[in-house]
Every structure is written in structure tokens, then in C-alpha cells.
Amino acid sequence: MTEGQPPLLDEGKLHAAEARLHKHEIDAIALTYVDNAGIARVKAIPVEGLDSALRTGVGMSPVFDAFLFNDEITQSRFSGGPMGDLRLFLDLDSLALIPPMPGWALGAVDRFDQLLKPHPNCSRGFLRRQLARLGEQDVTVKMGFEIEWAISKATDGSFVPATDGSAYGLTRIVDVADYSRTLLVNLRSAGLLVEQFHPEYAPGQFEISLPALAPLAAVDRLLLAKTIIRSTGRAFGFSTSFAPVAEVNGVGNGGHVHMSATKDNLPIFGGGDGPGGLTKTGAAAIATLLDWLPGLLAIGAPSPASYLRLVPSHWAGAFQCWGIENREAALRLVAESKLVSAHNANLEIKCFDQSANPYLVAGALLAGLYASLDGGPPLPDPMASDPAGIADAVRLPQSLDESVAKLWTLAPLLDAMGPELAEAFIAVRKAELAHFASASPEQIVAETRWVY
Structure with a gap:
């Protein structure tokens, strides 16, 4: 991933994913990341929104960096409060079916700011x-x-x-x-x-x-x-x-x-x-x-x-x-x-x-x-x-x-x-x-x- 640019989209992977999702009659994709409280947070998209989500990301507030296990909100020098927005970009390599949830797939996301710089609080980015x-x-x-x-x-x-x-x-x-x-x-x-x-x-x-x-x-x-x-x-x-x-x-x-x-x-x-x-x-x-x-x-x-x-x-x-x-x-x-x-x-x-x-x-x-x-x-x-x-x-x-x-x-x-x-x-x-x-x-x- 290059700073200031969205993750490079592999068109071949996209088409293969779309075909697979169609074959298994998937209607929705849960885009997920894990926050500092250990909770998997999610934004879901209809399957027909996959192409757009991969190109421009999906919006989500950075406030969840300050969420507790019970959804109370704290703050730090860099997190908490109502300001700002992030873009969630799905990693197609993580996309998988959820068999006990018919019609659903799950994928992990990397988080970027609105200038498409990696979000410093993204734990997946930390691992990368x-x-x-x-x-x-x-x-x-x-x-x-x-x-x-x-x-x-x-x-x-x-x-x-x-x-x-x-x-x-x-x-x-x-x-x-x-x-x-x-x-x-x-x-x-x-x-x-x-x-x-x-x-x-x-x-x-x-x-x-x-x-x-x-x-x-x-x-x-x-x-x-x-x-x-x-x-x-x-x-x-x-x-x-x-x-x-x-x-x-x-x-x-x-x-x-x-x-x-x-x-x-x-x-x-x-x-x-x-x-x-x-x-x-x-x-x-x-x-x-x-x-x-x-x-x-x-x-x-x-x-x-x-x-x-x-x-x-x-x-x-x-x-x-x-x-x-x-x-x-x-x-x-x-x-x-x-x-x-x-x-x-x-x-x-x-x-x-x-x-x-x-x-x-x-x-x-x-x-x-x-x-x-x-x-x-x-x-x-x-x-x-x-x-x-x-x-x-x-x-x-x-x-x-x-x-x-x-x-x-x-x-x-x-x-x-x-x-x-x-x-x-x-x-x-x-x-x-x-x-x-x-x-x-x-x-x-x-x-x-x-x-x-």
C-alpha cells in the first residue's frame, strides 16, 4: 500500500470474488476490524456495492478507537469525540463465506483517513x-x-x-x-x-x-x-x-x-x-x-x-x-x-x-x-x-x-x-x-x- 493512495485494486481478484459471491448467493458483506477494547466492529455493504467499496472505501468514524467493552467512550490525546472520518478498505484476500449465516460473507479491512493515509490507530496496519x-x-x-x-x-x-x-x-x-x-x-x-x-x-x-x-x-x-x-x-x-x-x-x-x-x-x-x-x-x-x-x-x-x-x-x-x-x-x-x-x-x-x-x-x-x-x-x-x-x-x-x-x-x-x-x-x-x-x-x- 502506498501512502496517499487507496490500496491497489487487483481487477482479477475483484472479478473472481464477484463470481464466487454470486455462485454462493451472497447478499451482504460484513466489513470488520477489531478495536482497542477487543471488540470486532462492523460496517456491512450489499454485495452489489463491492466494486465501489474497493475503489473508494466505506466511511466509519474514528471514535471507536476510544470505545470500551461496554460501548462507553473515553478519550486520549488523539482519539475520542465526534470529529473526523475514516475509510475502510476491504482486503480481498480475507473475504470468506459464513456458512451458518446464509447470504453473508466476512472480510477484514484496513483503515485510512480521508487523505488516504494509513490510520495510525489501525491495528491491522500495526501488524503490517x-x-x-x-x-x-x-x-x-x-x-x-x-x-x-x-x-x-x-x-x-x-x-x-x-x-x-x-x-x-x-x-x-x-x-x-x-x-x-x-x-x-x-x-x-x-x-x-x-x-x-x-x-x-x-x-x-x-x-x-x-x-x-x-x-x-x-x-x-x-x-x-x-x-x-x-x-x-x-x-x-x-x-x-x-x-x-x-x-x-x-x-x-x-x-x-x-x-x-x-x-x-x-x-x-x-x-x-x-x-x-x-x-x-x-x-x-x-x-x-x-x-x-x-x-x-x-x-x-x-x-x-x-x-x-x-x-x-x-x-x-x-x-x-x-x-x-x-x-x-x-x-x-x-x-x-x-x-x-x-x-x-x-x-x-x-x-x-x-x-x-x-x-x-x-x-x-x-x-x-x-x-x-x-x-x-x-x-x-x-x-x-x-x-x-x-x-x-x-x-x-x-x-x-x-x-x-x-x-x-x-x-x-x-x-x-x-x-x-x-x-x-x-x-x-x-x-x-x-x-x-x-x-x-x-x-x-x-x-x-x-x-x-
């Missing part, structure tokens, strides 16, 4: 910038996401598990077999490959694993998958919660990220002589991300509800440590082995959840990877047990207030975000903290359960 910086250093990254959610059969806003069979138990599949099969069919029909689907630990909780892709495509497909999961559940009379916690004191919903990378076409998390096969570049990446993690938590676990999930010995990654195949470590190395090639060895970030904006999450992780290319701090020894049983193990921040304070100290990340995005994001975090200042855990869970 980090990819470009890494590309200049001959670094290529893939990301895969795990999505956890819980389904409820209640109709009054409370949470009543749609199935209460055993954790990872076959009974849960039996209880909701039609739902599970339909969901997999819908995901497949949308072009999404699912590597695994299984019941999770908490009542009514399930998980899918999506394959590793280039980061922009991976995040776009994450949003598509969540849309399909939610709309499939609705067709069966279920409410779907992606919130960090669906029930007080319950095991929460994570938003784990798997990241692999190469430098000069060589893998960094495998093929080396460091712990678990790490290369020096991979060790520097983990050390840097581990050092940044208390501040990164404000981006990857940005809701006050997130800290109700980050409980020791719950596989939530509540401690600032890394480990080789250690599911209690915040950073888990999926190491090279007979079944995992050096190129597929990857780092799993376990402490994040789905109240986060995934474009910001991916961009922040890539900013850390970029910073590590100059060398990171010393990498501590991997944690070889549950850190809850280690006297000097360091907890990650136990409140959003603490993680936001840590974020302010990460100058390389704030510089990568730019002042407009960084200040707007932190303003939203502080406003949500103020909103919940005197709230009980029960109130926090009740207000966030169905939002994300």
Missing part, C-alpha cells in the same frame, strides 16, 4: 508494519491460534453449561454431537482447516486449533472462526462465551498463540544447540519476550476479567517463566523432536486470552521478535516443573493496573505502536479499570461474559 520490518531482516513468521469457548443453554444471560460431561470426555461430544459436527462442517465450508477439536476442562468448554499461517492471514481466519463458532451455537440455541472467565472460580478461556520463525531461511526455535534445540536467535527471542511479558500482558490479557483467569496450576501461564513442553509456563517451547521438525518447532504464548485484539497481539509479539534481533537479555534456565511449587518463581502481574504500568516501560513496543495507537489503547485500559474499580469478581464476569 511489524511484518515489513521483519521482512527487511529476512525474518519470516508463522502463527497459529487455539480458540477456547464455552457454550450455555441459558436464555437469561446467566451461564448454564450446554453439557457438563467430564473434562476432555467423550460424553460431551455425545451430548452435543449435532452441534459439534455442524460446527466442523461450517468451518470446513468456509475454507478453514481445523487441526484439532476437543472438549476442554471447564463445563461446556471446547477448543479448536487452527494451523500456522502467515500472521495477517492467521488473525483474519481467527476472526472468521470465532464468527462461525458463535453463529453455529446460536442456530442450536446456545450462547457462546469467549470471555476470559465464564464462571467465577472456573477455568477460563485462553487465547494461546503459537509462533514459529525463520531467519535467513533457517528456523530459530529448532536446529540449534541450545536448550530444546534453540538457536542463538531463538534464545534471544524467548528471552526478550519473557522480559517484556509483564507489559505484553496488558495487550494479550487486557480485561480486568483476564486476571481472574491467570491462576496458578490452571495451565494459564501465570508465572513469568519459559519451559520445554511445560504447560504451566507462560512461554512453552514446542521443541524439535522426531515428530516435530526444526521448522515446525514453535513458541506457545499461554497467558493471553480472547478479550485481546489479535492484530495487536500478533504485532506486539513481532515487535518483540524484531527487538531481539540485536540480542536479548540472558535466557534463564527452562522451568522443569509447575512453578507454583518453586519458592522464587515470579508471578506475572495479577491485575490489569499492574500490567498497564509495565507496558508504559516498554519503549521499543510503544515506539513500534506509535503514540496515537499506544495512547488510545492505554486510555481504554484505564477507563475499563475505572469502570470496574469497585466491582466484585461476580460483577466483572457478568458484564464481560458475552462481549468478546
Whole structure:
């Protein structure tokens, strides 16, 4: 994309998209982006407006940069208020059908101002910038996401598990077999490959694993998958919660990220002589991300509800440590082995959840990877047990207030975000903290359960 010009329109892609939409009898396209509160905002267009939307964009106010999870509005030095307008430009590569919503397609957008300059608060643009910086250093990254959610059969806003069979138990599949099969069919029909689907630990909780892709495509497909999961559940009379916690004191919903990378076409998390096969570049990446993690938590676990999930010995990654195949470590190395090639060895970030904006999450992780290319701090020894049983193990921040304070100290990340995005994001975090200042855990869970 060239500053001052709309995204270059590929006429061949446009005609192919129009033919595909016509074939599947699509009537409307939801154009979506994710805001600083982690909410997917949308403008929809009739299908016959696709050509015009791609050439001139679709208008939308920038005020949503200052929206909270509950649609209250705050402000920062650069965001909030009634002034200004933006243009949404659809990325045709993200356009996909939504099978449980007949007649609908979904596409991700990049945001520009009225002079057709990239909007500095566009989180998708932030991710693009980090990819470009890494590309200049001959670094290529893939990301895969795990999505956890819980389904409820209640109709009054409370949470009543749609199935209460055993954790990872076959009974849960039996209880909701039609739902599970339909969901997999819908995901497949949308072009999404699912590597695994299984019941999770908490009542009514399930998980899918999506394959590793280039980061922009991976995040776009994450949003598509969540849309399909939610709309499939609705067709069966279920409410779907992606919130960090669906029930007080319950095991929460994570938003784990798997990241692999190469430098000069060589893998960094495998093929080396460091712990678990790490290369020096991979060790520097983990050390840097581990050092940044208390501040990164404000981006990857940005809701006050997130800290109700980050409980020791719950596989939530509540401690600032890394480990080789250690599911209690915040950073888990999926190491090279007979079944995992050096190129597929990857780092799993376990402490994040789905109240986060995934474009910001991916961009922040890539900013850390970029910073590590100059060398990171010393990498501590991997944690070889549950850190809850280690006297000097360091907890990650136990409140959003603490993680936001840590974020302010990460100058390389704030510089990568730019002042407009960084200040707007932190303003939203502080406003949500103020909103919940005197709230009980029960109130926090009740207000966030169905939002994300």
C-alpha cells in the first residue's frame, strides 16, 4: 500500500470474488476490524456495492478507537469525540463465506483517513508494519491460534453449561454431537482447516486449533472462526462465551498463540544447540519476550476479567517463566523432536486470552521478535516443573493496573505502536479499570461474559 493512495485494486481478484459471491448467493458483506477494547466492529455493504467499496472505501468514524467493552467512550490525546472520518478498505484476500449465516460473507479491512493515509490507530496496519520490518531482516513468521469457548443453554444471560460431561470426555461430544459436527462442517465450508477439536476442562468448554499461517492471514481466519463458532451455537440455541472467565472460580478461556520463525531461511526455535534445540536467535527471542511479558500482558490479557483467569496450576501461564513442553509456563517451547521438525518447532504464548485484539497481539509479539534481533537479555534456565511449587518463581502481574504500568516501560513496543495507537489503547485500559474499580469478581464476569 502506498501512502496517499487507496490500496491497489487487483481487477482479477475483484472479478473472481464477484463470481464466487454470486455462485454462493451472497447478499451482504460484513466489513470488520477489531478495536482497542477487543471488540470486532462492523460496517456491512450489499454485495452489489463491492466494486465501489474497493475503489473508494466505506466511511466509519474514528471514535471507536476510544470505545470500551461496554460501548462507553473515553478519550486520549488523539482519539475520542465526534470529529473526523475514516475509510475502510476491504482486503480481498480475507473475504470468506459464513456458512451458518446464509447470504453473508466476512472480510477484514484496513483503515485510512480521508487523505488516504494509513490510520495510525489501525491495528491491522500495526501488524503490517511489524511484518515489513521483519521482512527487511529476512525474518519470516508463522502463527497459529487455539480458540477456547464455552457454550450455555441459558436464555437469561446467566451461564448454564450446554453439557457438563467430564473434562476432555467423550460424553460431551455425545451430548452435543449435532452441534459439534455442524460446527466442523461450517468451518470446513468456509475454507478453514481445523487441526484439532476437543472438549476442554471447564463445563461446556471446547477448543479448536487452527494451523500456522502467515500472521495477517492467521488473525483474519481467527476472526472468521470465532464468527462461525458463535453463529453455529446460536442456530442450536446456545450462547457462546469467549470471555476470559465464564464462571467465577472456573477455568477460563485462553487465547494461546503459537509462533514459529525463520531467519535467513533457517528456523530459530529448532536446529540449534541450545536448550530444546534453540538457536542463538531463538534464545534471544524467548528471552526478550519473557522480559517484556509483564507489559505484553496488558495487550494479550487486557480485561480486568483476564486476571481472574491467570491462576496458578490452571495451565494459564501465570508465572513469568519459559519451559520445554511445560504447560504451566507462560512461554512453552514446542521443541524439535522426531515428530516435530526444526521448522515446525514453535513458541506457545499461554497467558493471553480472547478479550485481546489479535492484530495487536500478533504485532506486539513481532515487535518483540524484531527487538531481539540485536540480542536479548540472558535466557534463564527452562522451568522443569509447575512453578507454583518453586519458592522464587515470579508471578506475572495479577491485575490489569499492574500490567498497564509495565507496558508504559516498554519503549521499543510503544515506539513500534506509535503514540496515537499506544495512547488510545492505554486510555481504554484505564477507563475499563475505572469502570470496574469497585466491582466484585461476580460483577466483572457478568458484564464481560458475552462481549468478546
